[in-house]
Amino acid sequence: AQTVTQSQPEMSVQEAETVTLSCTYDTSESDYYLFWYKQPPSRQMILVIRQEAYKQQNATENRFSVNFQKAAKSFSLKISDSQLGDAAMYFCAYRSAPEGNNNDMRFGAGTRLTVKP
Amino acid sequence: DARVTQTPRHKVTEMGQEVTMRCQPILGHNTVFWYRQTMMQGLELLAYFRNRAPLDDSGMPKDRFSAEMPDATLATLKIQPSEPRDSAVYFCASGLGLSIYGYTFGSGTRLTVV
Numbered sequence: 203a204q205t206v207t208q209s210q211p212e213m214s215v216q217e218a219e220t221v222t223l224s225c226t227y228d229t230s231e232s233d234y235y236l237f238w239y240k241q242p243p244s245r246q247m248i249l250v251i252r253q254e255a256y257k258q259q260n261a262t263e264n265r266f267s268v269n270f271q272k273a274a275k276s277f278s279l280k281i282s283d284s285q286l287g288d289a290a291m292y293f294c295a296y297r298s299a300p301e302g303n304n305n306d307m308r309f310g311a312g313t314r315l316t317v318k319p
Numbered sequence: 320d321a322r323v324t325q326t327p328r329h330k331v332t333e334m335g336q337e338v339t340m341r342c343q344p345i346l347g348h349n350t351v352f353w354y355r356q357t358m359m360q361g362l363e364l365l366a367y368f369r370n371r372a373p374l375d376d377s378g379m380p381k382d383r384f385s386a387e388m389p390d391a392t393l394a395t396l397k398i399q400p401s402e403p404r405d406s407a408v409y410f411c412a413s414g415l416g417l418s419i420y421g422y423t424f425g426s427g428t429r430l431t432v433v
Contacts, residue, residue, distance in 0.1 A: 247424035309362040
């Protein structure tokens with residue numbers, strides 16, 4: 203079974219600076235998707251960014267970008283120009299590609315990000 | 320803006336009572352998930368459906384939990400009888416089965432069993 207590990211329970215960053223959240227995963231599959239979700243205090247789970255494993259190019263969404271290292275099974279999230287509204291729990295998630303056995307999403311334990319003004 | 324609707328948002332109940340949580344997936348989505356979130360276990364998959372058929376409910380305690388999709392617009396998660404250890408936030412998520420876009424989550428139901 204696939205597992206997702208987020209080794210940083212908590213991180214903090216100064217407003218306007220850059221922070222990187224780590225995520226590693228374990229899988230024997232070659233095709234899959236990786237996601238970062240944000241959960242603010244409202245508890246709504248919000249999709250931040252996604253990456254398809256077959257794509258070598260790292261995904262980018264405005265201030266959010268990933269560093270996807272397939273061989274190392276690493277999928278870190280970089281937040282640039284951090285804003286107070288970025289404060290939240292961040293979850294890394296793995297999902298098999300459509301041809302895989304499962305389409306459920308496996309989540310890491312989460313990283314709580316604090317943004318200091 | 321399409322969204323997944325969960326009701327109730329909060330529920331406090333006494334141990335032994337039946338609890339029913341409801342989810343309205345996004346119209347057109349054919350895959351529905353139930354997740355439970357606790358501080359200790361994080362996000363755990365309980366069950367999921369594809370085209371209303373249960374595909375996997377191995378994460379669900381079968382003796383007290385049941386999940387159904389009576390129709391394409393409604394998914395339910397029932398706990399009977401409820402226990403204090405069931406206290407958690409229960410999320411419903413929906414998506415298109417073969418979509419690469421991830422799944423859309425509802426706002427969750429915070430259940431407290433006293």
